[in-house]
Amino acid sequence: xxxxxxxxxxxxxxxxxxxxxxxxxxQTQKTRGDVKGDLTLVLFPIVGMLKxxxxxxxxxxxxxxxxxxxxxxxxxxxxxxxNLVASQEYWLNRLKEINAEAExxxxxxxxxxxxxxEYSSPNTNKPLHLGHLRNIFLGHAVAExxxxxxxxxxxxxIINDRGIHICKSMLAWERFSPENDKGEKETPSNTGLxxxxxxxxxxxxxxxxxxxxxxxxxxxxEDSEFDGFENEVVLEYQKLHALKEGKDxxxxxxxxxxxxxxxKNQTGLLRDAKEMLVKWEARDPQTYLLWNTMNGWVYExxxxxxxxxxxxxxxxxxxxxxxxxxxxxVMEGLEKDIFYQKEDGSIWxxxxxxxxxxxxxxxxxxxxxxxxQDMGTAKDRFADFPNLGGMIYTVGNEQDYHFKVLFLILQKxxxxxxxxxxxxxxxxxxxxSGKMKSRxxxxxxxxxxxAEVVQKAKEATLDRGHIADMSENEVDTLCNLIGMGGLKYYxxxxxxxxxxxxxxxxxxxxxxxxxxxxQYAYARIQSLLRKGEVSSLxxxxxxxxxxxxxxxxxxxxxxxxxxxxxxxxxxxxxNYLFELVKAFNHFYQNVTIFGEEVEDLKNMRLVLSxxxxxxxxxxxxxxxxxxxxxx
RNA sequence: GGCCCCGUGGCGCAAUUGAAUAGCGCAUCAGAUUUCGGCUCUGAGGGUUACAGGUUUGAAUCCUGUCGGGGUCACCA
Numbered sequence: 001x002x003x004x005x006x007x008x009x010x011x012x013x014x015x016x017x018x019x020x021x022x023x024x025x026x027q028t029q030k031t032r033g034d035v036k037g038d039l040t041l042v043l044f045p046i047v048g049m050l051k052x053x054x055x056x057x058x059x060x061x062x063x064x065x066x067x068x069x070x071x072x073x074x075x076x077x078x079x080x081x082x083n084l085v086a087s088q089e090y091w092l093n094r095l096k097e098i099n100a101e102a103e104x105x106x107x108x109x110x111x112x113x114x115x116x117x118e119y120s121s122p123n124t125n126k127p128l129h130l131g132h133l134r135n136i137f138l139g140h141a142v143a144e145x146x147x148x149x150x151x152x153x154x155x156x157x158i159i160n161d162r163g164i165h166i167c168k169s170m171l172a173w174e175r176f177s178p179e180n181d182k183g184e185k186e187t188p189s190n191t192g193l194x195x196x197x198x199x200x201x202x203x204x205x206x207x208x209x210x211x212x213x214x215x216x217x218x219x220x221x222e223d224s225e226f227d228g229f230e231n232e233v234v235l236e237y238q239k240l241h242a243l244k245e246g247k248d249x250x251x252x253x254x255x256x257x258x259x260x261x262x263x264k265n266q267t268g269l270l271r272d273a274k275e276m277l278v279k280w281e282a283r284d285p286q287t288y289l290l291w292n293t294m295n296g297w298v299y300e301x302x303x304x305x306x307x308x309x310x311x312x313x314x315x316x317x318x319x320x321x322x323x324x325x326x327x328x329x330v331m332e333g334l335e336k337d338i339f340y341q342k343e344d345g346s347i348w349x350x351x352x353x354x355x356x357x358x359x360x361x362x363x364x365x366x367x368x369x370x371x372x373q374d375m376g377t378a379k380d381r382f383a384d385f386p387n388l389g390g391m392i393y394t395v396g397n398e399q400d401y402h403f404k405v406l407f408l409i410l411q412k413x414x415x416x417x418x419x420x421x422x423x424x425x426x427x428x429x430x431x432x433s434g435k436m437k438s439r440x441x442x443x444x445x446x447x448x449x450x451a452e453v454v455q456k457a458k459e460a461t462l463d464r465g466h467i468a469d470m471s472e473n474e475v476d477t478l479c480n481l482i483g484m485g486g487l488k489y490y491x492x493x494x495x496x497x498x499x500x501x502x503x504x505x506x507x508x509x510x511x512x513x514x515x516x517x518x519q520y521a522y523a524r525i526q527s528l529l530r531k532g533e534v535s536s537l538x539x540x541x542x543x544x545x546x547x548x549x550x551x552x553x554x555x556x557x558x559x560x561x562x563x564x565x566x567x568x569x570x571x572x573x574x575n576y577l578f579e580l581v582k583a584f585n586h587f588y589q590n591v592t593i594f595g596e597e598v599e600d601l602k603n604m605r606l607v608l609s610x611x612x613x614x615x616x617x618x619x620x621x622x623x624x625x626x627x628x629x630x631x
Numbered sequence: 632g633g634c635c636c637c638g639u640g641g642c643g644c645a646a647u648u649g650a651a652u653a654g655c656g657c658a659u660c661a662g663a664u665u666u667c668g669g670c671u672c673u674g675a676g677g678g679u680u681a682c683a684g685g686u687u688u689g690a691a692u693c694c695u696g697u698c699g700g701g702g703u704c705a706c707c708a
Contacts (some may be wrong), residue, residue: 033654042650043686079651080688113681123708214634261705274706346706355634363706370708398702400635427636428701435701466668495643497636499701501643510654510670513644520670527668563647575645578655587664589672631670 001039001071001555002028002087004017004102009041009061009067016064017050017057025049026548037083038077044080058082075527091543092549095311095604098611099537103555104616107150113389114152114537116381117143120311121395123160124298125169126200130436130444130502131396134429134491134507137624139394141492141570142424144622151563154385155314158377161295162320164369165376167276169199171269172206172292188297194447195297204438214263229266236262238557274365281367284325310484310624315384317377323368326376330361338412349409359405368446374406375413382417390420392568396496397425424568427499429491444502450484456508457483457516466523466630476629482516485625489515492623493499493574515576518616519627521581525613525631528593534610538600550608553583557615561622573619 006026013021025045031037031113041061043054060078062084064070069088098104119139122128127138140155147153177185188195217554220226221241226234240259244252263269279287306312330347333339339349339361347362361371382388394404403423410418429436436443458479461467467475490507494500510516543551560576563569593609596602618626 029650032651035651040651044650045684048688080649109675127702137704158708269686344706357634357704360706365706367706369706373708396702399708401703402708404635425636430701460670464670498644499637503643506643506657509657514656514670516670517656520668522672524668533668559647567648571645582655585671587678588667592666594667630668 001091004071005039005041005065005084008065010365011066012068016060016228017046019050020605021046021049021223031083035078035083036085038086038548039084041082041084042080043077043082047080054080076477084469088542091538091548092541094555095551095607095611096537099607102553104611105561106148107561109147109150110152111150112152114154114385114387115146115390115392116156116385116388117146117392117394118155118156118158119143119394120306121160122157122302123163123165124196124199124295125165125203127194127196127301128446130446130449132431133309133446133449134500135394135396136306136309136311137488137491138345138426138496138570139392139424140309141573142392142394142625144624145561145564145568145570147575148563148618148622151155151389151565154388155312156317156381157313158317158319158322158374160457162280162291162323162373163368164273165203165278166291166295167211167273167280168206170287170294171205171273171276172202172209173294174198174290176202176209188300194301195299195410196301196305199294199298199301199328206269206273210261210264210267213267216258217263217266218259228230233262233266265289265380277367278365305446308447308484310626317380319373319377320527322376322380323373324376325380326372326374327362327368329375329379333409333413334363335511349412350531351405351408354408356401356405356408358407359409361409369408370402371406374402375409378410378418378421379415382415388417388420390422391417392422392424394424394426394529397427400425418506422568424496426496428501432501432503444504449504450487452504453487453508454480454483458591460510461631470630478631481626481628482519485515485519485627486510486621487515489518489574490621491600492570493578495571503539515625516631518577518581518620519625519631521584521627522613522616522620522627523619523631525584525609528606528609529613532594532602532606534606535603537604537607541600541604544591547605547608550583550587550612553580554608554611556580557619561619570623573622577616577619580612580615584609 006023006028009026010021010023013019013050026394027042027045027570029040029042031040041058043057045059047054058075058081061082062072062075062077065084070088072084073087076085100575106330111347117139119142120132120136122132132496143153143155156505173185184190186193186198188198188388190569191198192389193201221234221237237259240255240262244255247255276287280291281582330339333349334347339347341347342364344364346360346364347367348358349362350358352358359371360369361375363369378391381391395403400423403421403425407418407421407423410421431442433442433445461475461482462477467478470478486508490502492498493513510520556576557580560572587608591605593605596605
């Protein structure tokens with residue numbers, strides 16, 4: 001209705017005002033809840049232009065609409081606002097249209113440009129945690145929302161399967177894994193550990209030994225034993241140490257951290273890890289075998305985690321493939337003088353003219369860094385899918401700067417598609433106790449958390465009815481659906497851009513603005529539909545206020561989806577559904593359906609309920625959430 | 632310190648991107664079921680939108696400054 005009204009006012013401006021007005025000053029908004037009306041025109045811009053009073057302008061528009069369209073019954077001018085009241089015919093017509101659509105709210109499939117959405121993109125050196133859950137649910141939902149909005153969508157991830165961090169796990173496993181009586185080191189099969197968990201364990205193991213070795217070095221330095229260290233390092237240490245003199249606690253802490261970093265760089269462990277990386281890039285067979293084996297374990301572990309999450313990918317990229325392309329790009333840029341080389345052989349890009357810094361693109365030992373491979377990956381993707389109209393990177397906001405730099409570099413290299421790259425930057429997930437910190441062991445493991453919410457859902461469901469005639473299997477499926485639905489909804493209902501708080505107790509709540517609350521409404525509707533048949537709508541119906549309120553919410557569905565797609569914000573879908581369900585519950589509480597004697601009214605209420613149910617189901621699916629027919 | 636992001640009832644979040652009296656959930660208090668699923672619904676209390684200026688017919692939203700929180704400034708990813 002909004003679009004039609006705008007169009008009429010614009011096109012008939014001469015008839016209404018006696019002159020043409022610009023389209024953009026015709027502004028509409030939702031009518032306030034406590035005011036009578038279904039659509040509101042904001043009159044201030046028009047008033048300003050025509051130098052007339054709001055009352056006069058409002059009356060002109062209102063009179064015209066009432067007498068020239070069949071959808072507007074009456075109007076009222078309040079201040080600078082024109083509140084329009086839609087007619088019963090309008091609402092009946094809308095309900096019929098909505099009811100007739102196969103996938104109400106969705107756009108024509110593949111009617112818009114193809115988009116690639118990247119999410120998850122884990123490192124293969126540790127298991128997934130709560131932060132990944134937000135990332136993955138978010139990216140997956142955005143992909144589904146874009147698809148529903150008419151885009152062809154390719155879901156992808158980049159597997160961060162190479163780099164110094166991977167070598168750390170490999171080295172630690174090789175060096176520190178105990179052997180069993182058969183002389184085997186630890187593997188998923190001989191320990192029963194999930195592959196990603198096992199590898200993660202050795203990453204931690206590396207860090208422990210790494211820090212220990214560094215501290216031993218510092219102890220030596222404190223005793224003035226500097227044999228075997230480079231002069232530069234010794235001087236740097238002495239400088240930092242001297243600075244500590246007489247400083248406050250905070251400054252000393254900072255200096256100690258710097259000293260620790262300095263010492264870390266002197267450890268044999270790091271040197272060996274670096275050597276391993278060089279060997280890996282040179283495709284040393286033994287290193288490659290170890291790498292393949294350990295990555296294989298991790299992939300198996302991830303596979304089961306993804307399955308539990310209910311997400312999938314259309315195309316997977318590996319950095320072990322794309323970093324070569326990245327290196328080529330770096331060389332290309334060097335030849336074109338877009339990049340430059342320092343004396344030690346390292347290659348950099350100077351972005352100071354763009355208000356950014358200098359950025360390393362290739363180490364002096366010739367190995368690739370994060371930026372190198374991201375350049376290669378981007379090029380690879382647009383080569384694979386030349387029609388891509390957009391590339392969305394779902395990555396946390398701690399990498400805002402990284403993506404700014406990446407996109408700028410790609411532009412400088414002359415790729416036209418660089419402008420279609422977009423960083424979907426989301427906020428960190430905090431716990432009530434503060435930040436998640438691996439060193440303090442406060443990281444919430446993804447597998448553990450999912451198992452926990454399902455368990456809680458089970459406890460809550462078991463002592464309620466409606467599952468008596470279900471098999472054990474069905475009950476498990478149901479609890480899975482409720483627990484995961486609650487968790488996904490909890491993580492998705494907040495604006496992605498914002499940092500959010502994860503409260504474990506609240507995430508498994510069933511009341512209020514939660515996934516299960518919405519699932520419950522769906523189950524109720526299914527129960528209604530089992531009791532009564534839906535037939536076609538009568539031509540003569542009069543809606544009551546609660547029915548119109550519900551119909552209005554139902555009417556908002558396409559707009560909610562469109563905005564969610566445009567803003568890449570699944571939270572808008574979540575919030576919309578919550579509003580829809582509140583309106584439904586209000587309706588449900590205020591009218592009787594099977595107690596209604598007028599057959600046409602009873603049928604209309606069933607049709608209304610049916611359509612609410614359809615939207616809940618299809619929109620919840622966009623968020624990756626299933627709905628139960630009983631719960 | 633430079634750059635970037637964020638401050639909304641006790642807590643967690645909204646606000647159509649500049650519009651009416653800033654909404655909702657939790658929590659608190661008071662109610663509702665001879666009725667289709669009470670994981671529901673109705674009502675009440677609770678706010679100077681961190682603070683101070685400015686722009687505008689109109690500011691939580693835009694600009695400037697202050698305070699507070701976070702991120703980032705690696706030959707880590």
